Amino acid sequence: MDELIEQFAIEARELVQQASDDLMALEADAGNREHLESAFRAIHTLKGSVGLFDLGPMKDVLHHAENLLSHARAGMIAVDATLVDPLLSVVEWVEDSIDAIVETGHLSDAQDKQASRLFGLLKGEMTARETVEAIRSSTTIPEWALALAERLPSSGTPGTVIAIRYEPHPECFFNGDDPLATISRLPDLQHLSLSLTEPPPLPKNYDPFRCSLVIEAVCGGPLSKLEPEFRLIPDQVKLVELPRPGDQRTSAAIDRSPQRLTDRQATMRVDSARIDRLIEIAGELVTAKNGLVPLAEEAQNHGEGALARRIGSSHEEIERLVASLYSAVTQARMIPLEQTFRRFPRLVRETSTKLGKALDLVIEGETVEADREIVENLFEPLLHLIRNGLDHGIEHDGERLQSSKSARGRILLRARQRGDQVEIEVTDDGRGMDPERIRKTAVDRGLLTATRAASLPDRDALQLVFAPGFSTASAVSDLSGRGVGLDVVQRSIHRLGGTLDMQTALGSGTSFTLRLPISFSMTQLMVVEVGGERYGIPISDIVETQRLPLRAVQPIRAGRAFILRDRTIPLLYLADLLQIPQTGAASADLKVLVVRAGEDQIGVVVDAIAERAETLTRPLSGFLQGVTGIAGTTLLGDGRVLLVLDLEELIQ
Structure with missing residues (x-):
């Protein structure tokens, strides 16, 4: 059950x-x-x-x-x-x-x-x-029923006459249905004709298990005797009570329209856990494949050049097959954004009615596909953005008319694929955001001092809307005023590996752009050494690497920094971030990773840069789940476990 x-x-x-x-x-x-x-x-x-x-x-x-x-x-x-x-x-x-x-x-x-x-x-x-x-004393009888009525003799048996149009499902035989047997059971059958829904196929293409019949019949009534015969297939049958010749009475048609099936791709429901397990297996194959590289090097070092070449050749072939397998499995996890987008029209309809605002929600690009986890986790952040546009952005019709706008507002929800990313845009044609009002709200809520707010450029002032607890609503309502909104959206998008940008113009509207990976594919890692241990850092987080002379490091307040192409870059030590002892020589040049941290760039010093690796990162589970600064774990080719770092989280 x-x-x-x-x-x-x-x-x-x-x-x-x-x-x-x-x-x-x-x-x-x-x-x-x-x-x-x-x-x-x-x-x-x-x-x-x-x-x-x-x-x-x-x-x-x-x-x-x-x-x-x-x-x-x-x-x-x-x-x-x-x-x-x-x-x-x-x-x-x-x-x-x-x-x-x-x-x-x-x-x-x-x-x-x-x-x-x-x-x-x-x-x-x-x-x-x-x-x-x-x-309505009468209802027009369908043309197909009138055609059947014309075939009846002018002098027939008295009583009710019913016209029947039965279009069986093409795969009805697999459901245990026998259309002709069903028709043969009807009482007082007076007329029967058969036709095809499609042209007859060639003999070599004939499928005996597919039904393409249209059955039209006339039999004596009443309807109450016929309806039970079709109780299991009401969507495939039409029943219409016919007038007898000379009878001016026209009975209402009981319309039981056949189900029109469109051509659909054959689909099969598969538990998502099974797909996830296949991805795990593909990741383990990648790890096993990576283990062939050191094996080939070891064979080469022992003078077994021919064996090393054969291992290298096998490695290349396995790498190609594993890449194909992983691509196929990740494609199986792809679903259209429509599954999330289609939930918004009804929500917008209800919310706009509650707010007394007339608007249209325009959806474009809902057929773009992305990984199932991304699509399913997009609903909450998109809901916040659309509600933000409804409550704060779109004006009431009177205010819009005074601004020479149409009385109906407009919110655009559009998705596009750009390379290996999906770009989602949420745009409203409302009032836009006022930097001055945002500054005043930030001061009132204690997020900034009045002096700091006055000197803040408009671009930076607008970014305050992403601060935790920020809200310009004057009162708490079902939609806003609780200080929970755009900061939650930004964190949600970052957790999915994406970015969130905002553009606004006072009086014209606001646009939010979400950029997310289409799928969670293999992660390219840079393996670094610190304190005698190895850690992985996603290459996507690294802007560049630098060999920095020790004399180039300058003290700034309580920290350190260096100059890179006329730009001051703060400098941190990964050993300090991980709270482990430093082992690097004090006189040696520093090996620095220049990484992204939000909109800024920060230098991170490591003891050594070991190698690059393509792996599948697994999230932490059990007691380690939620450990700050650790994105997950992976296996190296030699079987060792590698911790994958989240540098932005460590730096914060």
Whole structure:
């Protein structure tokens, strides 16, 4: 049962997101039939999944929602905001209930109590539409049903006649369905015709396990006798009550539209832990491959030149294969940013309504792919940035009109791939940031003295918005004023190995640009020696290396520095940062790594630079998890464990 619940949760979240996307699209384009059909299928499938469990009133609520969409599909009710609002409330309720269902197997008390409110919303909507439905004394019969009616004899048996259009799923045989057997069980069958959904294939391409039939039939009614025959495949069948010749009565069509399947790539759900395990194995292969290099050197030193060459040749071949394996495995972890981006339209809709601001959220580049861990961890920082634009950036319509702007604001969420990085931009066309207001807020909150604030350039003043606890909101609300925001965003992006830049213009808007690696690939490390031990430093953190004469070091206040191309670079010793004894000779030239620390460059002295290595860094776990300045561990080719340092964290 636990596995069944887990599978239900996965599918339910997908269906909830699909329904939400389609309903939002319908609100913008009420005539879009494709989105209407897709929303109906999502709710219908979700109701079927819920029916497998004892989830109280959830199935009934979804049934009412399905009825509303069914009426909309039949043209009996209009698609507008008054229809979409209660349906979105149902979708949100189901989404909020999934976690409790996974943990306990049933709805929480709070979620259970909300069901009655949703019943009221849905029933109220249906009641409001009843007047419109009553006015419609008849519903136009589809053309395919009228064509079937023309084939009936003018003098037939009295009573209700039902037109049937049955389009079986192409893979229905694998579901245990037999379309012709289903039709043969119908009572009072009066007409039957078969056609194909696609041109007949060549004999060599014929697939006997794929169904491409369209079955049209006419049989005696009433509908209540026929519906049970199709209860398991309602999305593949249309049933329409036909008028008899001379009968002026036109009955309402019960529309059960067949599911239109688009061409999709074959996909298979795989537990992400299995992919992660493959990456670990690929990393171990890299370590084993690196071990061949010292083995070849050892063979060469013992006069075994031919053996050394064979080992070197094997090393090159294994290196090529391991690189291909690792590339394939990392590609398996890539997912589109759409999985994160698609959560924002509904959030923006709800938040903008609460704030009383009219705006459009424009999303571009959602098909760009990145590593699963990056995509899943982007939601929180992007949520902060979008809320920041909603609350602080976008003005109310009156203020916008006074500034000669359109009444509706605009937030752009755009992703682009640039080389081995993904660039995500969050831009609003709001009021922008005022450096003077930021200075005043920083002084009021005790982050700066008034003298220091007055001398601070605008560029540096704007960077204060990333300071912990900084907020320009005058009061605490659901969205802002708690001092938790852009500093959290910056830390989150840095943890993912990315950077965050901001551009703003007073009166024009603000743009945040996130640059992140597309995948967590092999790390290029520089191995250094300090105090007789070896440590790894990511080469991406190192700007350059320098051999610095001891006389070039100058004391500055309590520290030391040196001049590099007319720029003063602070100098630190890695031994001091690691709190281990220094062993380097006092008279020797210093071996210095010039590294990045935020926007600055800092020199770090090491005893020796040993080698470069390509490895897979593993994060710390157990008692070592969270140790300051240690990014993780890796294995060298000789089997020794190497600590990988986070120099920026050590320096801070």
